[in-house]
Amino acid sequence: MPLLAVYTELKKVEEIVGVYRDLASISLPTSAQVRSVDDQFLAVTTQWSQRDLEKSEKTNFTVNYILNAQDYSVLIKTPSQEVKNEIWKKESPSGKYHAVVTSWKNKKGEEKQFIEIWNSQGKIKNYDVCSQEKHGKVNNKDDTFGCLQWSNNEEKLLYTSERKLPKTKSFFGTTNGNDDKKEEKDIVLGKEHYTVEDWGEQLVKKSCSVICILDIKSGTIEVLDTPADLSCGQACWGPEDNTVVFTGWNNDPFRLGLKYCTQRQSAVYTYDLKTQKITSISDKTQSSRSPNISPDQSKLVYFDQPIGGAHKQCSRLKMYDFKTQTNQVILDIVHRPKDEVCNGIYEDVLMSRCWSHDSKQIILSTSYRSRTVLYCINVETKTVRQLNGGIKDGSSSIVDIYKDIIIISCTSPNTPQHLMVGKLLSNPGEEIKWHYLNQPEIDNNISFHLSSHQPTTDRKHSKYGYLDYETILVLPKTTDDKKPPLILFPHGGPHTTFDTLYMMYVAGFCKCGFAVLMVNYRGSLGFGQDSVESILGNIGDQDVKDCKAAADEIISKGLVDGQKVFMFGGSHGGFLTTHLIGQYPDFFQAGCCRNPVTNLTVMTGVTDIPDWVYVESGFDYNHSCLLNPSYSEEMWKRSPIRYVDQVKAPLLLMIGKDDLRVPPSQAKEYYRALKTRNIKTRLIEYEDNCHPIVKVDSEADAFVNIMLWYKEHS
Ligand SMILES: CSCC[C@H](NC=O)C(=O)N[C@@H](Cc1ccccc1)C(=O)O
Numbered sequence: 186m187p188l189l190a191v192y193t194e195l196k197k198v199e200e201i202v203g204v205y206r207d208l209a210s211i212s213l214p215t216s217a218q219v220r221s222v223d224d225q226f227l228a229v230t231t232q233w234s235q236r237d238l239e240k241s242e243k244t245n246f247t248v249n250y251i252l253n254a255q256d257y258s259v260l261i262k263t264p265s266q267e268v269k270n271e272i273w274k275k276e277s278p279s280g281k282y283h284a285v286v287t288s289w290k291n292k293k294g295e296e297k298q299f300i301e302i303w304n305s306q307g308k309i310k311n312y313d314v315c316s317q318e319k320h321g322k323v324n325n326k327d328d329t330f331g332c333l334q335w336s337n338n339e340e341k342l343l344y345t346s347e348r349k350l351p352k353t354k355s356f357f358g359t360t361n362g363n364d365d366k367k368e369e370k371d372i373v374l375g376k377e378h379y380t381v382e383d384w385g386e387q388l389v390k391k392s393c394s395v396i397c398i399l400d401i402k403s404g405t406i407e408v409l410d411t412p413a414d415l416s417c418g419q420a421c422w423g424p425e426d427n428t429v430v431f432t433g434w435n436n437d438p439f440r441l442g443l444k445y446c447t448q449r450q451s452a453v454y455t456y457d458l459k460t461q462k463i464t465s466i467s468d469k470t471q472s473s474r475s476p477n478i479s480p481d482q483s484k485l486v487y488f489d490q491p492i493g494g495a496h497k498q499c500s501r502l503k504m505y506d507f508k509t510q511t512n513q514v515i516l517d518i519v520h521r522p523k524d525e526v527c528n529g530i531y532e533d534v535l536m537s538r539c540w541s542h543d544s545k546q547i548i549l550s551t552s553y554r555s556r557t558v559l560y561c562i563n564v565e566t567k568t569v570r571q572l573n574g575g576i577k578d579g580s581s582s583i584v585d586i587y588k589d590i591i592i593i594s595c596t597s598p599n600t601p602q603h604l605m606v607g608k609l610l611s612n613p614g615e616e617i618k619w620h621y622l623n624q625p626e627i628d629n630n631i632s633f634h635l636s637s638h639q640p641t642t643d644r645k646h647s648k649y650g651y652l653d654y655e656t657i658l659v660l661p662k663t664t665d666d667k668k669p670p671l672i673l674f675p676h677g678g679p680h681t682t683f684d685t686l687y688m689m690y691v692a693g694f695c696k697c698g699f700a701v702l703m704v705n706y707r708g709s710l711g712f713g714q715d716s717v718e719s720i721l722g723n724i725g726d727q728d729v730k731d732c733k734a735a736a737d738e739i740i741s742k743g744l745v746d747g748q749k750v751f752m753f754g755g756s757h758g759g760f761l762t763t764h765l766i767g768q769y770p771d772f773f774q775a776g777c778c779r780n781p782v783t784n785l786t787v788m789t790g791v792t793d794i795p796d797w798v799y800v801e802s803g804f805d806y807n808h809s810c811l812l813n814p815s816y817s818e819e820m821w822k823r824s825p826i827r828y829v830d831q832v833k834a835p836l837l838l839m840i841g842k843d844d845l846r847v848p849p850s851q852a853k854e855y856y857r858a859l860k861t862r863n864i865k866t867r868l869i870e871y872e873d874n875c876h877p878i879v880k881v882d883s884e885a886d887a888f889v890n891i892m893l894w895y896k897e898h899s
Contacts, residue, residue: 201892204696205885208689209236211626213602215245217584217592220280226260227252227590229622230276231604233265241882245271250622257606257620272298272325277335281305284333284342286323298323300342302401312404314346319406320397321347322390329384329443329533330394330418336426341398343429345418348393349408353377384416384434385442385793386846386876392440396420396431396456410461416440417454419475419534424482424507429456430466432474432487438808442793442846444876445681446496447533448472453487453505466505467512473503475534479544483507486515486539486547486564488530493806495721496797497680499529499714502547504564515547515564521651522713527560527569528553531682531710541609542588548572548609550582550593552711555635555655557582557684559593561609573616574607576600578635580684593619598659599631601687630662631695633685638735646707646727649715656735657683657703658744661695669700670749670774670899673736673765677756679720679728679801682709690888697892700745706731706761722803724757725823729764733772751895752834755779756847756876760825763855766836767828775898777837777891779878780847783855785820786812791848829858835865837894839887841874867894 212235219229229250237244245268251261273286283303290296300323302310314323323346324331334343353376383392394416396409411417415433423430434443434451443449453467453476467473473489484507488500502516519529530551539547547562557580559572575581579597586592589609596602604622637655646652661669672694676683683703691701705711706728708720720727740747752773754762759781766776782788785802789795789812799806802820821827836859838852852868859866869890871883878887 197896198889198893201697201889204693205888206238208693208696209238209881209885211235211601211689212246214584214594214604214623217604217622218276219585219587219590219592219606220276221254221588221590222251223254225254227254227257227606229592229606231622232268236881236885238881238885241880243881245269248623252606257608259622272323273331273333275333275335277339278337279339282309282335282339284335286325286333286344296322300344300399310401310404312399314397314399314406317406318349319408320349320395324391324394324418328391328394328418329388330391330416332418332420334421336422338426340402341400341426343420343422344397344399345394345420346397347391348395348413350381351376353379382436382440384440385444386844387444388442389845392416393436394418396429398429409456411456411463421476421478423455423478427458429458430454430476430478430485431456432476441796444846445678446794447474447488447490447500448493448496448498450492453485466510467503476505477535477537477539479540480542481544483544484564486535488532488535490518493796494800495680495717496794496800497531497533497678497710498717499531499710502530502549502562515567516562516569518714520714521649526571528711528713536583536585538586539583541586546609548583548586548591552682552684554637554711555657555682555684555705556580556711557686559583561613570613574605574619578633578685580686591617592622595619595625596687597685598633598657598687598691599628600625628692631692632660632662634658634660635685636735636738638731638738640707640731640734644727644730644734646719646723649719652707652712652716652719654707654709654712654716654731654735655705656739657685657705658739659691659695659701659703660744661698661700668744668746669698670751670895671736671739671745671747672699672701672751672753672895673704673732673773674701674753675704675706675728675732675758675761676709677754677758678710679706679708679724679757680710680717682711684711693888694892697896699751699895702736702739702745704732704735706735721800724760724801725764725825728761729768732761732765733769736772749774749899751898752776753778753891754781755878757782759783759847759852763825763836764828766834767825767832770831770833773834775835775837775895777839777894778852779839779887780841780844780849780876781825781838781852781855782847783824783851784826785824786817787854788820788848788851791850793845826855826858829855830862832859832862832864835894835898836867837890838866838868839878839890840868840870841876841878841883842870842872843875846876865898 212233215232217231235244246265249263275284285301287299300312352372356375398407414436420431452465453473471489472492476487478485490500499518522528575595576597581593581595584592594602603625605619607617607619752762759778762778788798796806840849840852856868
């Protein structure tokens with residue numbers, strides 16, 4: 186390469202790295218808890234996360250605030266304090282104690298887990314919970330099964346862990362040299378290599394979760410006697426601490442991936458701590474989850490939806506009354522949106538605190554078309570209202586509520602998430618006045634526009650012909666008349682959605698000069714259950730055409746350069762990327778995709794969610810389904826690889842080597858097919874990354890590679 190070209194290339198890299206460094210340094214709130222100190226003051230504890238590119242890890246820290254209880258002004262803000270080795274922290278109901286689950290490696294490199302109890306004087310107890318050998322590893326916050334709950338009398342802690350597995354050793358020797366006689370009789374022979382099923386992508390080694398109770402005074406641990414065919418989680422204390430309420434997922438006949446999949450068979454149960462009797466309180470023909478008890482302990486709410494079908498869908502909000510032992514629907518599944526208020530609930534779980542102080546209302550946030558909005562649902566009148574809050578056309582979500590003081594997180598594509606505090610008012614007509622906890626950093630060089638798109642007559646769905654869809658166009662500020670190149674970016678899933686949130690990659694693309702069109706094609710969440718169902722059996726067609734038509738509309742409005750269009754997407758978004766460059770070969774300059782689905786016919790035996798392949802291809806699924814030539818034929822017709830001969834655009838493929846959802850072989854097969862057809866392509870493989878590719882160093886490397894790829898092929 187001539188010297189000038191080398192210099193220009195280096196300059197380009199430096200600029201992109203600079204953009205990424207700036208964005209990666211932004212810290213974002215992850216959670217917050219509010220509590221009243223007295224009539225005059227409120228205390229708010231907030232948790233934050235920030236990328237540390239030097240250490241290649243995320244730094245977590247807390248910031249504490251003291252607020253004036255009358256006008257919510259910030260009186261004191263403590264300096265940031267880094268949090269290390271902490272898996273989970275939970276304040277007791279009175280605020281006197283904290284329980285902290287910590288993880289630590291001893292000198293032999295073995296992982297130890299402790300539950301520590303703290304008060305204002307310091308650490309008062311520390312239990313090495315796994316040493317009692319009553320259970321396996323404690324679940325953490327992010328696991329679907331995780332929970333940490335103080336009993337109302339503050340004497341006990343409820344948590345979940347993996348069920349204890351029998352120890353095993355080889356038929357021909359010992360596991361280690363120091364097994365004593367007592368241990369020897371508990372050891373089974375020759376089972377070391379038996380498969381232990383788990384719950385798949387991002388839930389590796391989560392096989393069968395059990396509920397545990399730690400007696401804080403004595404340190405004894407009781408593992409509840411739940412059936413071995415249930416994985417238990419999301420546990421909370423029932424009225425007067427006499428029962429435990431939890432969600433149980435069926436392990437049989439075999440486990441399928443649970444991450445991003447709320448349609449698995451599960452129910453809400455109560456466990457009587459005196460009699461050990463387990464009762465299912467939800468409808469067992471539905472999939473139920475996320476029980477949450479009212480402050481007055483008279484009732485609980487939870488979500489349910491049909492078992493099977495789309496991996497995420499619209500859910501019902503249901504309520505169980507402890508006195509009458511009856512269930513009722515508070516907010517039903519919304520098939521076809523009827524009003525401007527609510528299109529249904531699309532959340533996996535409720536916030537751990539979601540009730541108003543009078544136990545009459547629930548606060549939750551969920552997608553309403555392309556925005557996350559706040560809802561207040563009255564469980565007595567079964568009425569729903571949207572709460573005001575945040576940025577115009579932006580998104581707001583609930584972070585915590587305590588005694589009607591609400592903390593929300595507000596954001597938009599040009600405004601990173603920031604926290605606000607307000608009071609839930611008794612008069613539903615009155616607007617909440619929100620106060621900043623931290624000031625947002627608005628990027629005035631980025632703007633965004635929401636558009637709705639009406640499919641042309643030939644593209645209307647045969648059953649749900651009324652459906653429309655939306656896009657979010659994010660634009661860089663340009664100094665000249667030149668229109669920016671466009672990145673067409675459909676989301677994955679397909680049953681998820683792009684809400685008007687701040688997304689680091691999108692902001693980064695804009696700062697590098699690109700416009701980004703995020704497409705909520707039909708099938709996305711937030712538009713009613715009909716939209717979710719409209720895509721089943723139509724993948725590779727309806728979604729592809731929605732994306733292309735949206736790009737055409739935006740180009741025809743003259744907002745972007747129609748001669749410079751690039752494709753980007755992950756997973757099902759990678760499926761759409763490879764479809765679009767194959768079906769519209771002259772439209773795209775280049776493409777990039779992460780863990781793309783490229784060939785459905787070879788997915789069923791290798792993904793952790795084979796049901797996805799059947800259901801999205803338009804078939805019913807049950808655990809005994811086997812692939813046959815007629816399924817395969819339909820799957821082939823819907824696969825991007827079918828169009829590989831037509832591809833012209835250079836394609837960058839990125840793989841998370843540990844992805845269990847979309848096996849790396851999908852990208853590799855497509856890569857080989859492009860190579861042999863002399864289409865420019867590159868494959869990047871990230872070690873220790875699974876489906877999302879979000880390890881700090883990999884995410885950073887992928888960003889720079891994507892930008893260089895597009896710039897090289899502009
Ligand atoms: C057999 S893989 C199917 C594609 C995958 N769907 C579900 O997991 C997918 O597109 N994944 C999305 C992840 C996602 C799904 C739902 C909600 C949020 C994220 C992706 O990686 O973007």
